[in-house]
Structure formats: structure tokens, C-alpha cells
Amino acid sequence: MSDFDVVVIGGGIAGVSVAYELSGTHRVAVVEAEAHLAFHSTGRSAAMFIPNYGYGPARPLTVASYRFFADPPEGLADGPLLSPRGVLWVARPDQVSSLGEIARAGEATGSRVFELSAEEAREKVPVLRLEVTGGAVWEPDPQDLDVAAIHQAYVRGLRANGGTVLTSSPVRSLARRGDGWRVEAGDATLTCRIVVNAAGAWGDVVASLAGLEPVGLQPMRRTAFMVAGDPAWATWPMVVHAAHEYYFKPDGPQILCSPADETPSEPRDARPDPLDVALAIERINEATTLDIRSVRSEWAGLRTFAPDRNLVVGPDPAEPAFFWSVGQGGTGIQAAPATAELLAAMVRGDSVPSHIEETGLDLEELSPARPALGRSRLASR
Numbered sequence: 001m002s003d004f005d006v007v008v009i010g011g012g013i014a015g016v017s018v019a020y021e022l023s024g025t026h027r028v029a030v031v032e033a034e035a036h037l038a039f040h041s042t043g044r045s046a047a048m049f050i051p052n053y054g055y056g057p058a059r060p061l062t063v064a065s066y067r068f069f070a071d072p073p074e075g076l077a078d079g080p081l082l083s084p085r086g087v088l089w090v091a092r093p094d095q096v097s098s099l100g101e102i103a104r105a106g107e108a109t110g111s112r113v114f115e116l117s118a119e120e121a122r123e124k125v126p127v128l129r130l131e132v133t134g135g136a137v138w139e140p141d142p143q144d145l146d147v148a149a150i151h152q153a154y155v156r157g158l159r160a161n162g163g164t165v166l167t168s169s170p171v172r173s174l175a176r177r178g179d180g181w182r183v184e185a186g187d188a189t190l191t192c193r194i195v196v197n198a199a200g201a202w203g204d205v206v207a208s209l210a211g212l213e214p215v216g217l218q219p220m221r222r223t224a225f226m227v228a229g230d231p232a233w234a235t236w237p238m239v240v241h242a243a244h245e246y247y248f249k250p251d252g253p254q255i256l257c258s259p260a261d262e263t264p265s266e267p268r269d270a271r272p273d274p275l276d277v278a279l280a281i282e283r284i285n286e287a288t289t290l291d292i293r294s295v296r297s298e299w300a301g302l303r304t305f306a307p308d309r310n311l312v313v314g315p316d317p318a319e320p321a322f323f324w325s326v327g328q329g330g331t332g333i334q335a336a337p338a339t340a341e342l343l344a345a346m347v348r349g350d351s352v353p354s355h356i357e358e359t360g361l362d363l364e365e366l367s368p369a370r371p372a373l374g375r376s377r378l379a380s381r
């Protein structure tokens, strides 16, 4: 039996980031079901930082996360966590109206945006087919994230502060004991005052272990794969179809591709469907002269959304010693630092950190008690 102030359930980016943020002031343990941390969504992303992407509060949280990526605390990272990439949003001739919306949304997020002709877009990515490119929006600010280094930085900081990490420890029971919790995880039994639910696609499953009402999480499978590239293409931006039919970006000597699919799934170890890979190849070959014929590696991961697609961050209204950090969707890496800083402030009872407040973030939009989650028992309280 081990006693902690806080037990964080889930060793993906959401779990390790908030565990680190709390470890300076609290005795913290992270419990992870798998033998390796970051085995699920966190290890399967496209590794992008795009402020002009994501729903509602994910955008200000992404903007507020920049300072951690650009200047992480001393001793956490061995090298840069960001590197230049940029995003080129492209549309077919019949879809150019959507480019204006993307440009306006980018400006609202504070990003630099430039509307380009098809010819100008092809100067940036010479494989684009002019006849099917109606125009583009160029954003120079998005960057590549070194996700493994970011995750490792948090684990390193957590351990340096005396935090505990337990792998192969699925939480199977969560019971109220006095003014705290008794957590059974794998072979271990832990006691703590506060539980943080950072279980990704399994967030509602973990809540049900504590007897709490789910928030209605829906995991969505997304497919990605690598094809042969060319080191000479390494400086191309990421190309994202304006209606989210595909994206691709250089990744060293390879190209990372996706059909930008969203297929509802149970919480599970997601696997790619060959049809989704084939669809992406067809769409990218139609839009470019890449002439993709074979795939080097493929994978899938889950992007998990609440019903209104906003993150769910904060204390459960029925159980204030149970904090949620779920529903990260497709922005869980890029928004992780500020989300963790915010949640740690909530756990400590501190005010919202000033660099997050400055973004105009509306805490109600994140609340586990918000009406959009339709939690019946809570609505009657």
C-alpha cells in the first residue's frame, strides 16, 4: 500500500504533463495500463503544432502551450522540441470558398496567413497538380513537434521531483476511503487524496469505476502511413486538404500520409483498415504527382472527442476529488502544456495562470459540468 497526494490514471501526454506540473508541490504517481508509456494515441500522432486547428478552447490552450515547447524548463529536454514546418491548406477549384474560412480562423487565432494562387502553392510544393488546385492558404508558423522528446521531458521532470511511474498497472477499482481514494492498479494498491482521469479513449470507463456519470466520449480512429520520399523534399510544408480529405508532410526521407479519417471506435488498440490507406493513396495521387505505389509502414490511433468536441478539464461536479483531462481529440499534444498547467492550478486551488488567462480562454467551455455533455444526474443538481 503506497500513499500519494495525487494518482494520475494514464501515461500518455495528458497524464505525464499534469503529473509533472503537480510534482513540485504534491506526491504524485502515474499509473499506466500498458507496459510502455505513450503506447496509444500519444505515440501515434502526426506530431504537429498548428494553432489554427482544433475546436473551441483547444486553440487558446495551444497558443498558451507555445512557451513550454519553445523554452522548456531547465534540464527537461536535450534539444529543441519544435522545428519549422508550416502548413499549406489546398483546395480543389470547386472548394476555394473554404480557404477564406481557414484564413479568417487563422487570423482569429493570431497566426500569419497568406492566400496563394495555385501557381504560388506549387512553388512551395512542386508535386501539386495545377489542374486540380484551385488555390491555397499558406501558414508559416505551424511547427513539427518532437513528441517522444516532449513526453520524455515530462517523465524526466516528474522523476526528478520524486514522482512515481507504474507501468503494466491497469486501474481496476477506484473506491472512496475517508477523504481520499483507494486505487487498485495491477498488483499495486495506492491511496491518495485526488484522482486525475487522463485515460484518453478510456476516460468514461475510468469514471464508471468511480461510480461517476460518463461525459459521452467517442474515440475516432485515424490512419497514418509512411511512403518513400526524398531528403530534398524535407523543407516542404505539411499539405492539408481544406475539406480534410487527406494530408501529407515530409518526415526525414519519408512522407507521412493520412486520409484524415474519423471512424467511430471502441476504446482499443487501434489498427489501420487497408481501405483507408488505399483511399488516402488515391486522393493524394489525384492531387499530386507523387505517384504513391507502396507503403513502408502504417498505423492507426484514436482521437477521442466529447459530444461538443471541446476538451473536458476540471473537477467532476459530483465528486470534486476526481479531476478530468480527456477529450483531447486531434490536439492533445499541441495543447498539452497549457492544459496541464491549468489543471494543476485547479487541483491546487490557484487562479488561472496569467499566460492562459490572457488568451481569453472560457473555463465554462472545458467544464465537466457543462450542459453540452448532457449529464442527466448533474443537470438536476
Ligand SMILES: Cc1cc2nc3c(=O)[nH]c(=O)nc-3n(C[C@H](O)[C@H](O)[C@H](O)COP(=O)(O)OP(=O)(O)OC[C@H]3O[C@@H](n4cnc5c(N)ncnc54)[C@H](O)[C@@H]3O)c2cc1C
Pocket (backbone or CB within 6 Å): 009, 010, 011, 012, 013, 014, 015, 031, 032, 033, 034, 037, 038, 039, 040, 041, 042, 043, 044, 045, 046, 047, 048, 049, 169, 170, 171, 172, 198, 199, 200, 201, 202, 206, 222, 223, 224, 258, 300, 301, 302, 303, 304, 325, 326, 328, 329, 330, 331, 332, 333, 334, 335
Ligand atoms: C493519426 C493521429 C494524428 C494526430 N496528430 C496530432 C497532431 O499532429 N498534433 C496533436 O496535438 N495531436 C495529434 N493527435 C492527437 C493526439 O495524439 C491525442 O490527442 C493525444 O495523444 C491524447 O493523449 P492522451 O494522453 O489523452 O491519450 P493516450 O496517449 O491514449 O493516453 C491514455 C493512456 O491511458 C491509459 N489507460 C487507459 N485506461 C487505463 C486504466 N484503467 N488504468 C491505467 N491506464 C489506463 C492508456 O493505456 C493510455 O496509455 C493525433 C492523433 C492521431 C491518432
